[in-house]
Amino acid sequence: MTSSSPHRPIDALAPGEVALIASIDRAGLAPETAQRLCELGFDEGVDVEILHRAPFGGDPIAIRVGNMVVALRRDMARLIEVAA
Amino acid sequence: MNAPTANLARTPVVALVGNPNAGKTSLFNALTGSRQKVGNYPGVTVERKAGRLALPDGRLCDLIDLPGTYSLNPRSPDEAVTRDAIFGRIAGEKPLDAIVAVIDATNLRNHLRFVLELKALDLPLVVALNMVDLAARDGIVIDTARLADLIGLPVVETVAVRKRGLDALGAALASRIGEAPPALPVERTSDIRALQKQARQLAGAVETASGSARRWSQRIDAVVLHPVIGPLLLAAILFFMFQAVFSWAEAPMGWIEDGIAAVQAELAARLPEGVLLSLLNDGVLAGVGAVVVFLPQILILFAFIIALEQSGYMTRAAFLMDRLMARVGLNGRAFIPLLSSFACAIPGIMATRTIDSPRDRLTTILIAPLMTCSARLPVYAVVIGAFIPARDVGPVGLQGLVLFALYLAGILGALVAAFALRRTVTKGAAPPFLMEMPKYQWPAPRDLALGLYGRATAFLKRAGTIILASTIVLWALASWPQPPVDADRPGIEYSLAGKIGTALEPLFAPIGFNKEIAIALVPGMAAREVAVSALGTVYALQGVDEEHAQGLIEQLRAAWPLPTALAFLAWFVFAPQCISTLAITRRETASWRWPIFMFSYLFAAAYIAAGLTYHLAVALGL
Numbered sequence: 001m002t003s004s005s006p007h008r009p010i011d012a013l014a015p016g017e018v019a020l021i022a023s024i025d026r027a028g029l030a031p032e033t034a035q036r037l038c039e040l041g042f043d044e045g046v047d048v049e050i051l052h053r054a055p056f057g058g059d060p061i062a063i064r065v066g067n068m069v070v071a072l073r074r075d076m077a078r079l080i081e082v083a084a
Numbered sequence: 085m086n087a088p089t090a091n092l093a094r095t096p097v098v099a100l101v102g103n104p105n106a107g108k109t110s111l112f113n114a115l116t117g118s119r120q121k122v123g124n125y126p127g128v129t130v131e132r133k134a135g136r137l138a139l140p141d142g143r144l145c146d147l148i149d150l151p152g153t154y155s156l157n158p159r160s161p162d163e164a165v166t167r168d169a170i171f172g173r174i175a176g177e178k179p180l181d182a183i184v185a186v187i188d189a190t191n192l193r194n195h196l197r198f199v200l201e202l203k204a205l206d207l208p209l210v211v212a213l214n215m216v217d218l219a220a221r222d223g224i225v226i227d228t229a230r231l232a233d234l235i236g237l238p239v240v241e242t243v244a245v246r247k248r249g250l251d252a253l254g255a256a257l258a259s260r261i262g263e264a265p266p267a268l269p270v271e272r273t274s275d276i277r278a279l280q281k282q283a284r285q286l287a288g289a290v291e292t293a294s295g296s297a298r299r300w301s302q303r304i305d306a307v308v309l310h311p312v313i314g315p316l317l318l319a320a321i322l323f324f325m326f327q328a329v330f331s332w333a334e335a336p337m338g339w340i341e342d343g344i345a346a347v348q349a350e351l352a353a354r355l356p357e358g359v360l361l362s363l364l365n366d367g368v369l370a371g372v373g374a375v376v377v378f379l380p381q382i383l384i385l386f387a388f389i390i391a392l393e394q395s396g397y398m399t400r401a402a403f404l405m406d407r408l409m410a411r412v413g414l415n416g417r418a419f420i421p422l423l424s425s426f427a428c429a430i431p432g433i434m435a436t437r438t439i440d441s442p443r444d445r446l447t448t449i450l451i452a453p454l455m456t457c458s459a460r461l462p463v464y465a466v467v468i469g470a471f472i473p474a475r476d477v478g479p480v481g482l483q484g485l486v487l488f489a490l491y492l493a494g495i496l497g498a499l500v501a502a503f504a505l506r507r508t509v510t511k512g513a514a515p516p517f518l519m520e521m522p523k524y525q526w527p528a529p530r531d532l533a534l535g536l537y538g539r540a541t542a543f544l545k546r547a548g549t550i551i552l553a554s555t556i557v558l559w560a561l562a563s564w565p566q567p568p569v570d571a572d573r574p575g576i577e578y579s580l581a582g583k584i585g586t587a588l589e590p591l592f593a594p595i596g597f598n599k600e601i602a603i604a605l606v607p608g609m610a611a612r613e614v615a616v617s618a619l620g621t622v623y624a625l626q627g628v629d630e631e632h633a634q635g636l637i638e639q640l641r642a643a644w645p646l647p648t649a650l651a652f653l654a655w656f657v658f659a660p661q662c663i664s665t666l667a668i669t670r671r672e673t674a675s676w677r678w679p680i681f682m683f684s685y686l687f688a689a690a691y692i693a694a695g696l697t698y699h700l701a702v703a704l705g706l
Contacts, residue, residue, distance in 0.1 A: 032159055033516050038276050039154040040520060041194045046284075051302065052309040056407040060416075062309065062521060066284075067191045067298065069305075069521040071403045073410075076516050 019082035102186035104152035110244035189219035223295025371555030394527035413506030425455035596698035647701035658690035
C-alpha cells in the first residue's frame, strides 16, 4: 500500500477519531471469522472508533463499531481499513 | 366442556433466543422465577435451562433458555445447541412451538439482524425489545409500533430486571401458539451481510432519536481499562475477592466442622465400637464433611464470579489479561477460570465453559490443578511448620517466603505446561480473539441468587457424589484387612492401603519418600488435605487434623530428613492428589482420555520436581 492510498488500517486511528470502514480483507480471514466479524457489526460504511488499547503493549484493542464495543487483537485489526 | 384430547393436553415449547448480552437469562428468570430446572444437554457440557410459563389464556408452556448466539452459524458448542434446538435436531427435545427473540434496545442494528435471520424460519416469533429503560437513559427513542409494522412481527417492550412487559409478552405469545405444532423449519444459508445492511436501515427508520449510547459504559471504561489504573484496579478486585473467600468463609467453615464433629461424637457415644461406627464416622461423615466444608468458600467465590460476569467486568478483565495469556498460547478468557482455581480447581474447571475455543478450553482445564488450591494449604502449613525455621530473611519471614515460592512454582509450572501443551497435544490454531464488551449493568439480585443456586447445586451434585464415594472407598482400603490383635505397628500398615503404599515404596524411594509417606498418599487421593490426617494415622497419632497438628509436626521433624520434607512440598505443587478434579475433568471433557492424561502428566511433573528437589537438597548438604 502506498502512502497516497485513501485507506489506512483501523489500527492507525488517533484516539477519539471516528471514521467509516472502507474495506475488510475477508480473504485474509478464516470464513467463520469473517462471518463473526460481520455479525459483530463490522461492515463497509459503518462508523468505528478506537476506544482503548490494552496495557502491556497496546494489544488487544477495543473498537466501538456502531453501538457495540468489540475487543480484537491487532493482527486482525490490520485487515480492516478505514477511509482516510 | 373440558374433554381433554391429546392435542389439548400438549404442552407447547417456547424458546428464548438472542444475542449474548441481550438480557435473555434475566428475562427467563423473570418469567419462570425459581421454578426452573438446570441440567445438561446430552453429550455436551452445555447447560439446559427450562421452566414453566403460564400464558394469560391459562395454557402452560415449557420455556427453554437457549444459549446466547450471534447467528444460526455456530462457532462454539453452546451456539450449536441453539441451532440444533431450533431445527429440532436434539435427541429427547420436543420441536419448538414458538420463539421469543430477545433483543437489546440499545443495540438495535446488530440484534435486529438476528431477528431477520430467525424470521426467515417461518416459526411463530415474538420480539421482546428488552432494556428499553437503558435505551431511554441513553436518549435512544424507538418507535415500537413502527418497528412491529416494518418487521411484520409482534414487538413487546420489556425490562426484564424490573419485570416490566411480561404480561404483554405472554399475551403476544398466546396469540401465536396454535393448537398443532408448526412444521419444522428448514435450514438454509442466509446472506449475513445483506441482512446486516437491512437491519441497519430498519434501525435507522425506527430510532427517532439515536442518543449517545453507552455514554456511561465509556466513562467507566476510561478508568477500568486505563493502562495504569486498569491493571491496579483488577489486582485490587482480585485481592479483595480472595480476602473475602478466605476470611468470610472462616466462621461458617468452623461451624460446619464443629457440627460434623458433634454428630460424630454423638454417634460414638451411642453406637458400639465397630465397623458400622467407623463407616459412619470415618467414611460417610468424613466424606460429607470434606465436601461441605469447602462450600462456604465456593459459594463466596461463585457469588463474586457471577456478579463480575453480570456487571460486564469479566470481559474487561479478559481484555486486560489477554496479552499476557497470549504469550503462553491462551486467550484472556482463561484468566478467570485459572484464578478461581486458587480456591478450588473444580469451580475453576466448571468456569472454563465461557472459553469459546475448544483447544484453549482444554488447555485451561489441564493446567487448572496447578494453581495452588486451598486444600493444599493444610499440607503446606504442617510441613513448613515442621521444617522451615520461623526466622526472618530481611524484612520477611522465611516460612511465608517458602509458602509464596510454592504458589509461584505452581503458576510458573502452569505457564510452562500451557506453553508445552499448546505446542503438542492441544496444538492447532485457536479461533482468533474476538469478544463483545457489553455495557455495564448492576447485577440484579434475583439473577445473582438464581445463578448462585444453580452453580452451587451443580457443584454439590458433581463434586459431592464423587468425593463421598471416593472417601468411602479409601476408608475401606485403609480399614481392611484389620490389624491382628498383637499388632506392633499402626493398623493402617496391615490394610490394603498400607499394602499398596508399601508396594509403591520402591517407586518413591528415589525421590526421598519413605514408606510412611507412600502409605499416606493412598488415602490422600481423596483430597489433598486428607494427607495430613493420613500422616497422623500412619504415625499412629490420634485425632490429627488441621488445628491439632502440633504432635504431627514434632513427629515429622524427628522422622524426616530435611531433603525429604522439601521433596514432599515440591510433590504437592504438582501432584494430581484429588479424585474430584479428575472426575470433573471427565465430566467437562466427556471422555476418560483427558483425566488420564492430566493424571499422568501431573504425576510425572510431581515426580520430577520432588526428585530434583531431593537430590539438590542432598547435594547441598541440607
